[in-house]
Amino acid sequence: MREPTFFVLASLADGRKHGYGIIKDAEELSDGRIHLKVGTLYAALDRLQSEGLVVAAGDEVVAGRLRRYFELTEDGASTLQAESERQALNARRANDRLKKRAARVALKPVIAR
Amino acid sequence: MREPTFFVLASLADGRKHGYGIIKDAEELSDGRIHLKVGTLYAALDRLQSEGLVVAAGDEVVAGRLRRYFELTEDGASTLQAESERQALNARRANDRLKKRAARVALKPVIAR
DNA sequence: TGTAATAGTACGATAGTCGATATATATTGT
DNA sequence: ACAATATATATCGACTATCGTACTATTACA
Numbered sequence: 001m002r003e004p005t006f007f008v009l010a011s012l013a014d015g016r017k018h019g020y021g022i023i024k025d026a027e028e029l030s031d032g033r034i035h036l037k038v039g040t041l042y043a044a045l046d047r048l049q050s051e052g053l054v055v056a057a058g059d060e061v062v063a064g065r066l067r068r069y070f071e072l073t074e075d076g077a078s079t080l081q082a083e084s085e086r087q088a089l090n091a092r093r094a095n096d097r098l099k100k101r102a103a104r105v106a107l108k109p110v111i112a113r
Numbered sequence: 114m115r116e117p118t119f120f121v122l123a124s125l126a127d128g129r130k131h132g133y134g135i136i137k138d139a140e141e142l143s144d145g146r147i148h149l150k151v152g153t154l155y156a157a158l159d160r161l162q163s164e165g166l167v168v169a170a171g172d173e174v175v176a177g178r179l180r181r182y183f184e185l186t187e188d189g190a191s192t193l194q195a196e197s198e199r200q201a202l203n204a205r206r207a208n209d210r211l212k213k214r215a216a217r218v219a220l221k222p223v224i225a226r
Numbered sequence: 227t228g229t230a231a232t233a234g235t236a237c238g239a240t241a242g243t244c245g246a247t248a249t250a251t252a253t254t255g256t
Numbered sequence: 257a258c259a260a261t262a263t264a265t266a267t268c269g270a271c272t273a274t275c276g277t278a279c280t281a282t283t284a285c286a
Contacts, residue, residue, distance in 0.1 A: 003203070006203065006207070007203075009207075010206060010210055013207065013211055013213075014213075014214070077211060081207075081208075083207075084208050085204070087201070087204040088200070088201060090116070091200040091204065093123060093142055093143070094119070094123040094196075095194075095201075097127050101128075101190060
């Protein structure tokens with residue numbers, strides 16, 4: 001799963017939201033790092049719905065504008081959970097290696113002298 | 114950065130390796146979850162070289178077979194570091210939300226009674 | 227009055243991965 | 257002796273998520 005999709009699910013884990021709301025929320029959740037493109041978002045929502053990870057949760061018209069609401073399914077929540085654990089583990093593994101590497105490269109110049 | 118590329122860097126963080134060695138190492142590092150496809154690997158190595166994250170580190174012939182070795186640059190190491198931190202943070206954020214969500218859905222049936 | 231923010235739709239381009247095919251040698255099993 | 261598996265790299269078309277941009281439309285604010 002790629003980062004934009006991950007943030008769509010993570011955003012919806014907070015509760016029912018509409019498309020534009022997801023964009024704003026994901027931006028906040030990622031400290032401004034992620035700005036979901038509209039094309040990416042609605043494509044992702046369509047795909048996630050067809051996969052059963054997200055369901056449409058009513059259309060509303062607020063201030064003359066259509067809002068399409070979505071919410072996470074239990075499947076969506078457990079998929080996000082699994083994805084989150086996978087990423088945390090990958091990060092830990094990479095970090096272990098980087099630490100060992102740092103120890104190695106710190107040693108090298110001393111030997112070379 | 115996508116998972117296969119991440120594992121190419123993580124594998125090389127361990128030290129100098131050749132293509133096939135990276136595939137085997139990534140498999141081990143990920144507890145068998147990741148099996149890098151050859152197409153993906155060599156495309157990734159070319160790309161990472163052109164980005165300066167990886168450098169060619171000598172060709173050798175071992176037991177009649179050519180081995181093309183690669184190693185991580187300092188840029189590659191810090192890119193992997195940044196990527197690893199990003200993923201760990203994303204995972205933490207998603208997890209926080211999932212915990213809150215679990216608390217919410219655990220409450221709902223009680224109210225409904 | 228026009229600019230920013232809100233909200234959604236549409237679509238071509240790009241990039242990374244997948245899956246398959248090819249080539250070649252070494253090792254292991256029957 | 258022969259087949260299967262492991263080692264090792266190269267290449268290429270297909271797929272798909274994302275990007276980037278343009279478009280429509282309303283409301284709020286300066």
